[in-house]
Amino acid sequence: MEELQLKYGCNPNQKPSRIFMANGEQLPLEVLNGRPGYINFLDALNSWQLVKELKQATGLPAAASFKHVSPAGAAVGLPLSDTLKKVYFVDDCGVELTPLASAYARARGADRMSSYGDFVALSDVCDAATATLIKREVSDGVIAPGYTDEALAILRQKRKGTYNVIQIDPAYRPHPVERKQVFGVTFEQGRNEVDLSDPALFENIPTQNKTFTPEARRDLIIALITLKYTQSNSVCYVKDGQAIGIGAGQQSRIHCTRLAGQKADQWWMRQMPEVMALPFREDIRRADRDNTIDVYLSEEEHDDVLRDGAWQQFFTRQPQALTLQRKHEWIAQNQGVALGSDAFFPFGDNIERAHKSGVQYIAQAGGSVRDDHVIQTCDKYGIAMAFTGVRLFHH
Numbered sequence: 001m002e003e004l005q006l007k008y009g010c011n012p013n014q015k016p017s018r019i020f021m022a023n024g025e026q027l028p029l030e031v032l033n034g035r036p037g038y039i040n041f042l043d044a045l046n047s048w049q050l051v052k053e054l055k056q057a058t059g060l061p062a063a064a065s066f067k068h069v070s071p072a073g074a075a076v077g078l079p080l081s082d083t084l085k086k087v088y089f090v091d092d093c094g095v096e097l098t099p100l101a102s103a104y105a106r107a108r109g110a111d112r113m114s115s116y117g118d119f120v121a122l123s124d125v126c127d128a129a130t131a132t133l134i135k136r137e138v139s140d141g142v143i144a145p146g147y148t149d150e151a152l153a154i155l156r157q158k159r160k161g162t163y164n165v166i167q168i169d170p171a172y173r174p175h176p177v178e179r180k181q182v183f184g185v186t187f188e189q190g191r192n193e194v195d196l197s198d199p200a201l202f203e204n205i206p207t208q209n210k211t212f213t214p215e216a217r218r219d220l221i222i223a224l225i226t227l228k229y230t231q232s233n234s235v236c237y238v239k240d241g242q243a244i245g246i247g248a249g250q251q252s253r254i255h256c257t258r259l260a261g262q263k264a265d266q267w268w269m270r271q272m273p274e275v276m277a278l279p280f281r282e283d284i285r286r287a288d289r290d291n292t293i294d295v296y297l298s299e300e301e302h303d304d305v306l307r308d309g310a311w312q313q314f315f316t317r318q319p320q321a322l323t324l325q326r327k328h329e330w331i332a333q334n335q336g337v338a339l340g341s342d343a344f345f346p347f348g349d350n351i352e353r354a355h356k357s358g359v360q361y362i363a364q365a366g367g368s369v370r371d372d373h374v375i376q377t378c379d380k381y382g383i384a385m386a387f388t389g390v391r392l393f394h395h
Contacts, residue, residue, distance in 0.1 A: 001027050009038045028172035029143075033156050034164035036141055040119055042069050044143040047121030048168050050074060050229040055123035057197035057221050060241070062123040063103035063130075064226075065115040070234075070249065072114035074226045075106030075242030084109070087270050089286060090133060101129040106242040108137060111263050112290045119143070119164075126151045134158070138287060145170035194390055196224040201363070201388040206375050209384040215240075216338055216361040216384070223340025224363060224392065230342070232393045235350075237264040237357060238338045244268070245357070253341070257350045261357040268334045268358075269297050269327060279316045288314070299324060334358035342392040344368040348377030355381045365391045 003020030004027060017038050021027055029044075036044065043066040050071060054062035060076035077099030085091040088109030090101075097105065100122060108115050120134060122144040131151035134142060141164025142155065155165050179188045202212060202220070212220070219238040226236045230248045235256045237245035245264030247256035269275060270293060278296070280289055292314045295305045302321050305311060311318045339354050341364040351374060354362070366387030368374065378385045 001030075003027070004031070006038050006041075007035065014038075023175075028169040030167045032147070032152065032165040032167055034141060034159075034162050036164040036166060039068070040141050040164055043067070043119035044121065044141065044166050044168075046229050047071065047119060048143050050225060051121045051123040052170070053196070053225050053228070054222060057225060058218060058241075061098075061100040061103050063100065063107040064121040065107045065110075065118040066121065067114055067118050070231045071107075071226055071229065071243065071246060072118060073107035073110035073243055073246075074222065075103050075110070076222065077101075077103035078106070078241040080105060083271055083276070086276060089136075089289075093132060093136070095129045095132050098127050098129045100124050100127060101133055104130050104133055108133075110242055110244050110267055111246070113294050114263075116287060116290070126155075128154060131155050136286070140164060141166065143168055192228065192392075192394075194228075194392075196228065196390070197221050201390065202386045204366070204387040204389065205384065206366075206371070206387060207378045207383060207385045209379075209382050212361055212384055212386070216336070219338035220340055220361060220363040220386070223338055224388070224390075227340050227342040227392045228394060230394060232342050232395060234394075235260045235339060235341045237261065237354075237359065238340070239264075239334075239336060239358075244337070253343070253346060254349055254353065256341075257345075257353045261353050264334075264337065264357045265331050266294070266297060268331060272322075272330050274319075274322060274326075278319055281314060281316055284314055297322070297327075299327075331357065336360055338362070340364070342394070344371070344391075345374050346370060348373045350374070351377040351381070351383065355383065359383065362386070363388050365389060 003018050006017040008015050009017040019041055047064040047066040050064050051062040058076050062076050064071050065073040080102050088105045090105045116138055119140050120142040125146035126144045127148055128150040131154040135154055135158050143166040155163055176191055178191050223236040223238040226243050227234050233250050233253050233256050234248045236243050237260050244267040245260035247260030250256040292305050295301050305314055335358045337358040338361040339359045344365045344367045346368045347370055362385040
């Protein structure tokens with residue numbers, strides 16, 4: 001098949017719409033179920049590149065959760081603690097988690113609010129355990145290099161049989177030069193084929209602390225690969241093999257760092273004993289539970305779910321609000337976080353903000369006129385930072 005007609009483009013008024021191979025070759029994918037749309041395919045093809053590269057770099061199964069052409073989460077298949085299983089709502093799934101299922105649970109669970117209605121990418125053949133987890137979530141579709149018969153049967157039951165399932169040819173390699181049109185003008189550039197697992201990227205370490213543990217290097221590689229497929233400007237916080245906070249598409253880098261830091265803090269606070277023990281009503285839906293936790297943790301909005309007349313909609317009894325001091329004390333316990341940036345940090349304020357969310361390892365391009373200030377701020381907190389010399393803008 002050389003082309004696939006779509007219902008419409010980004011918006012319903014944008015017709016006609018299709019995906020096709022300009023050189024007359026066959027499309028490297030097949031739709032096994034559903035009718036994916038224009039944005040679905042943008043998410044699918046970008047997310048597939050991310051998970052494929054994560055698998056190549058780490059040797060572990062990988063998964064990503066995409067929304068509007070940026071990842072909400074990305075992860076590799078490391079085992080989940082009992083705490084994370086509960087936080088990610090997979091403690092009651094009734095199946096043993098495979099490495100691929102663990103990767104998916106991590107990718108989906110990092111920022112559940114942003115992942116609502118996502119497109120999923122899997123680096124490996126989708127198994128029944130992973131399909132079972134996907135079926136439980138609100139999602140638009142999935143792309144993978146294959147599906148077991150059992151997994152495909154499970155996914156075909158989702159969304160009354162309309163769930164989008166795409167199979168990608170894992171051997172497909174695009175041409176080294178890519179093109180796109182804007183306002184009738186064709187842009188052309190070489191594909192970004194930089195190898196972000198190259199050990200040479202971590203040789204230039206200007207900070208006093210020059211020690212990167214193997215786990216830190218792995219997490220920094222995950223951060224950089226995630227950023228390679230994230231709308232710029234972007235930064236990414238990673239811990240234990242998964243992105244825990246992604247700040248995408250901000251014009252100011254400090255706003256990226258703050259946004260991603262807030263998401264990382266939110267991920268960490270979801271593991272607080274008080275949050276895990278919230279007395280939810282049995283009839284509350286999974287998505288409503290996510291939103292309620294998000295509001296409960298908000299310093300400005302928590303009364304919306306705690307005041308009289310409101311809490312009864314969500315809880316069996318009225319929870320106590322978390323104090324700001326309690327939140328700060330809990331966040332201060334988060335350590336060993338890795339941080340990647342798609343370009344240099346222009347000022348030390350980014351480091352100050354990252355430190356508040358437990359960052360101890362950084363990989364960034366370097367090259368700012370204020371590199372000296374950035375280095376000094378890292379040294380102030382004992383942070384190890386590598387200048388990779390690689391920019392990762394993505395548009």
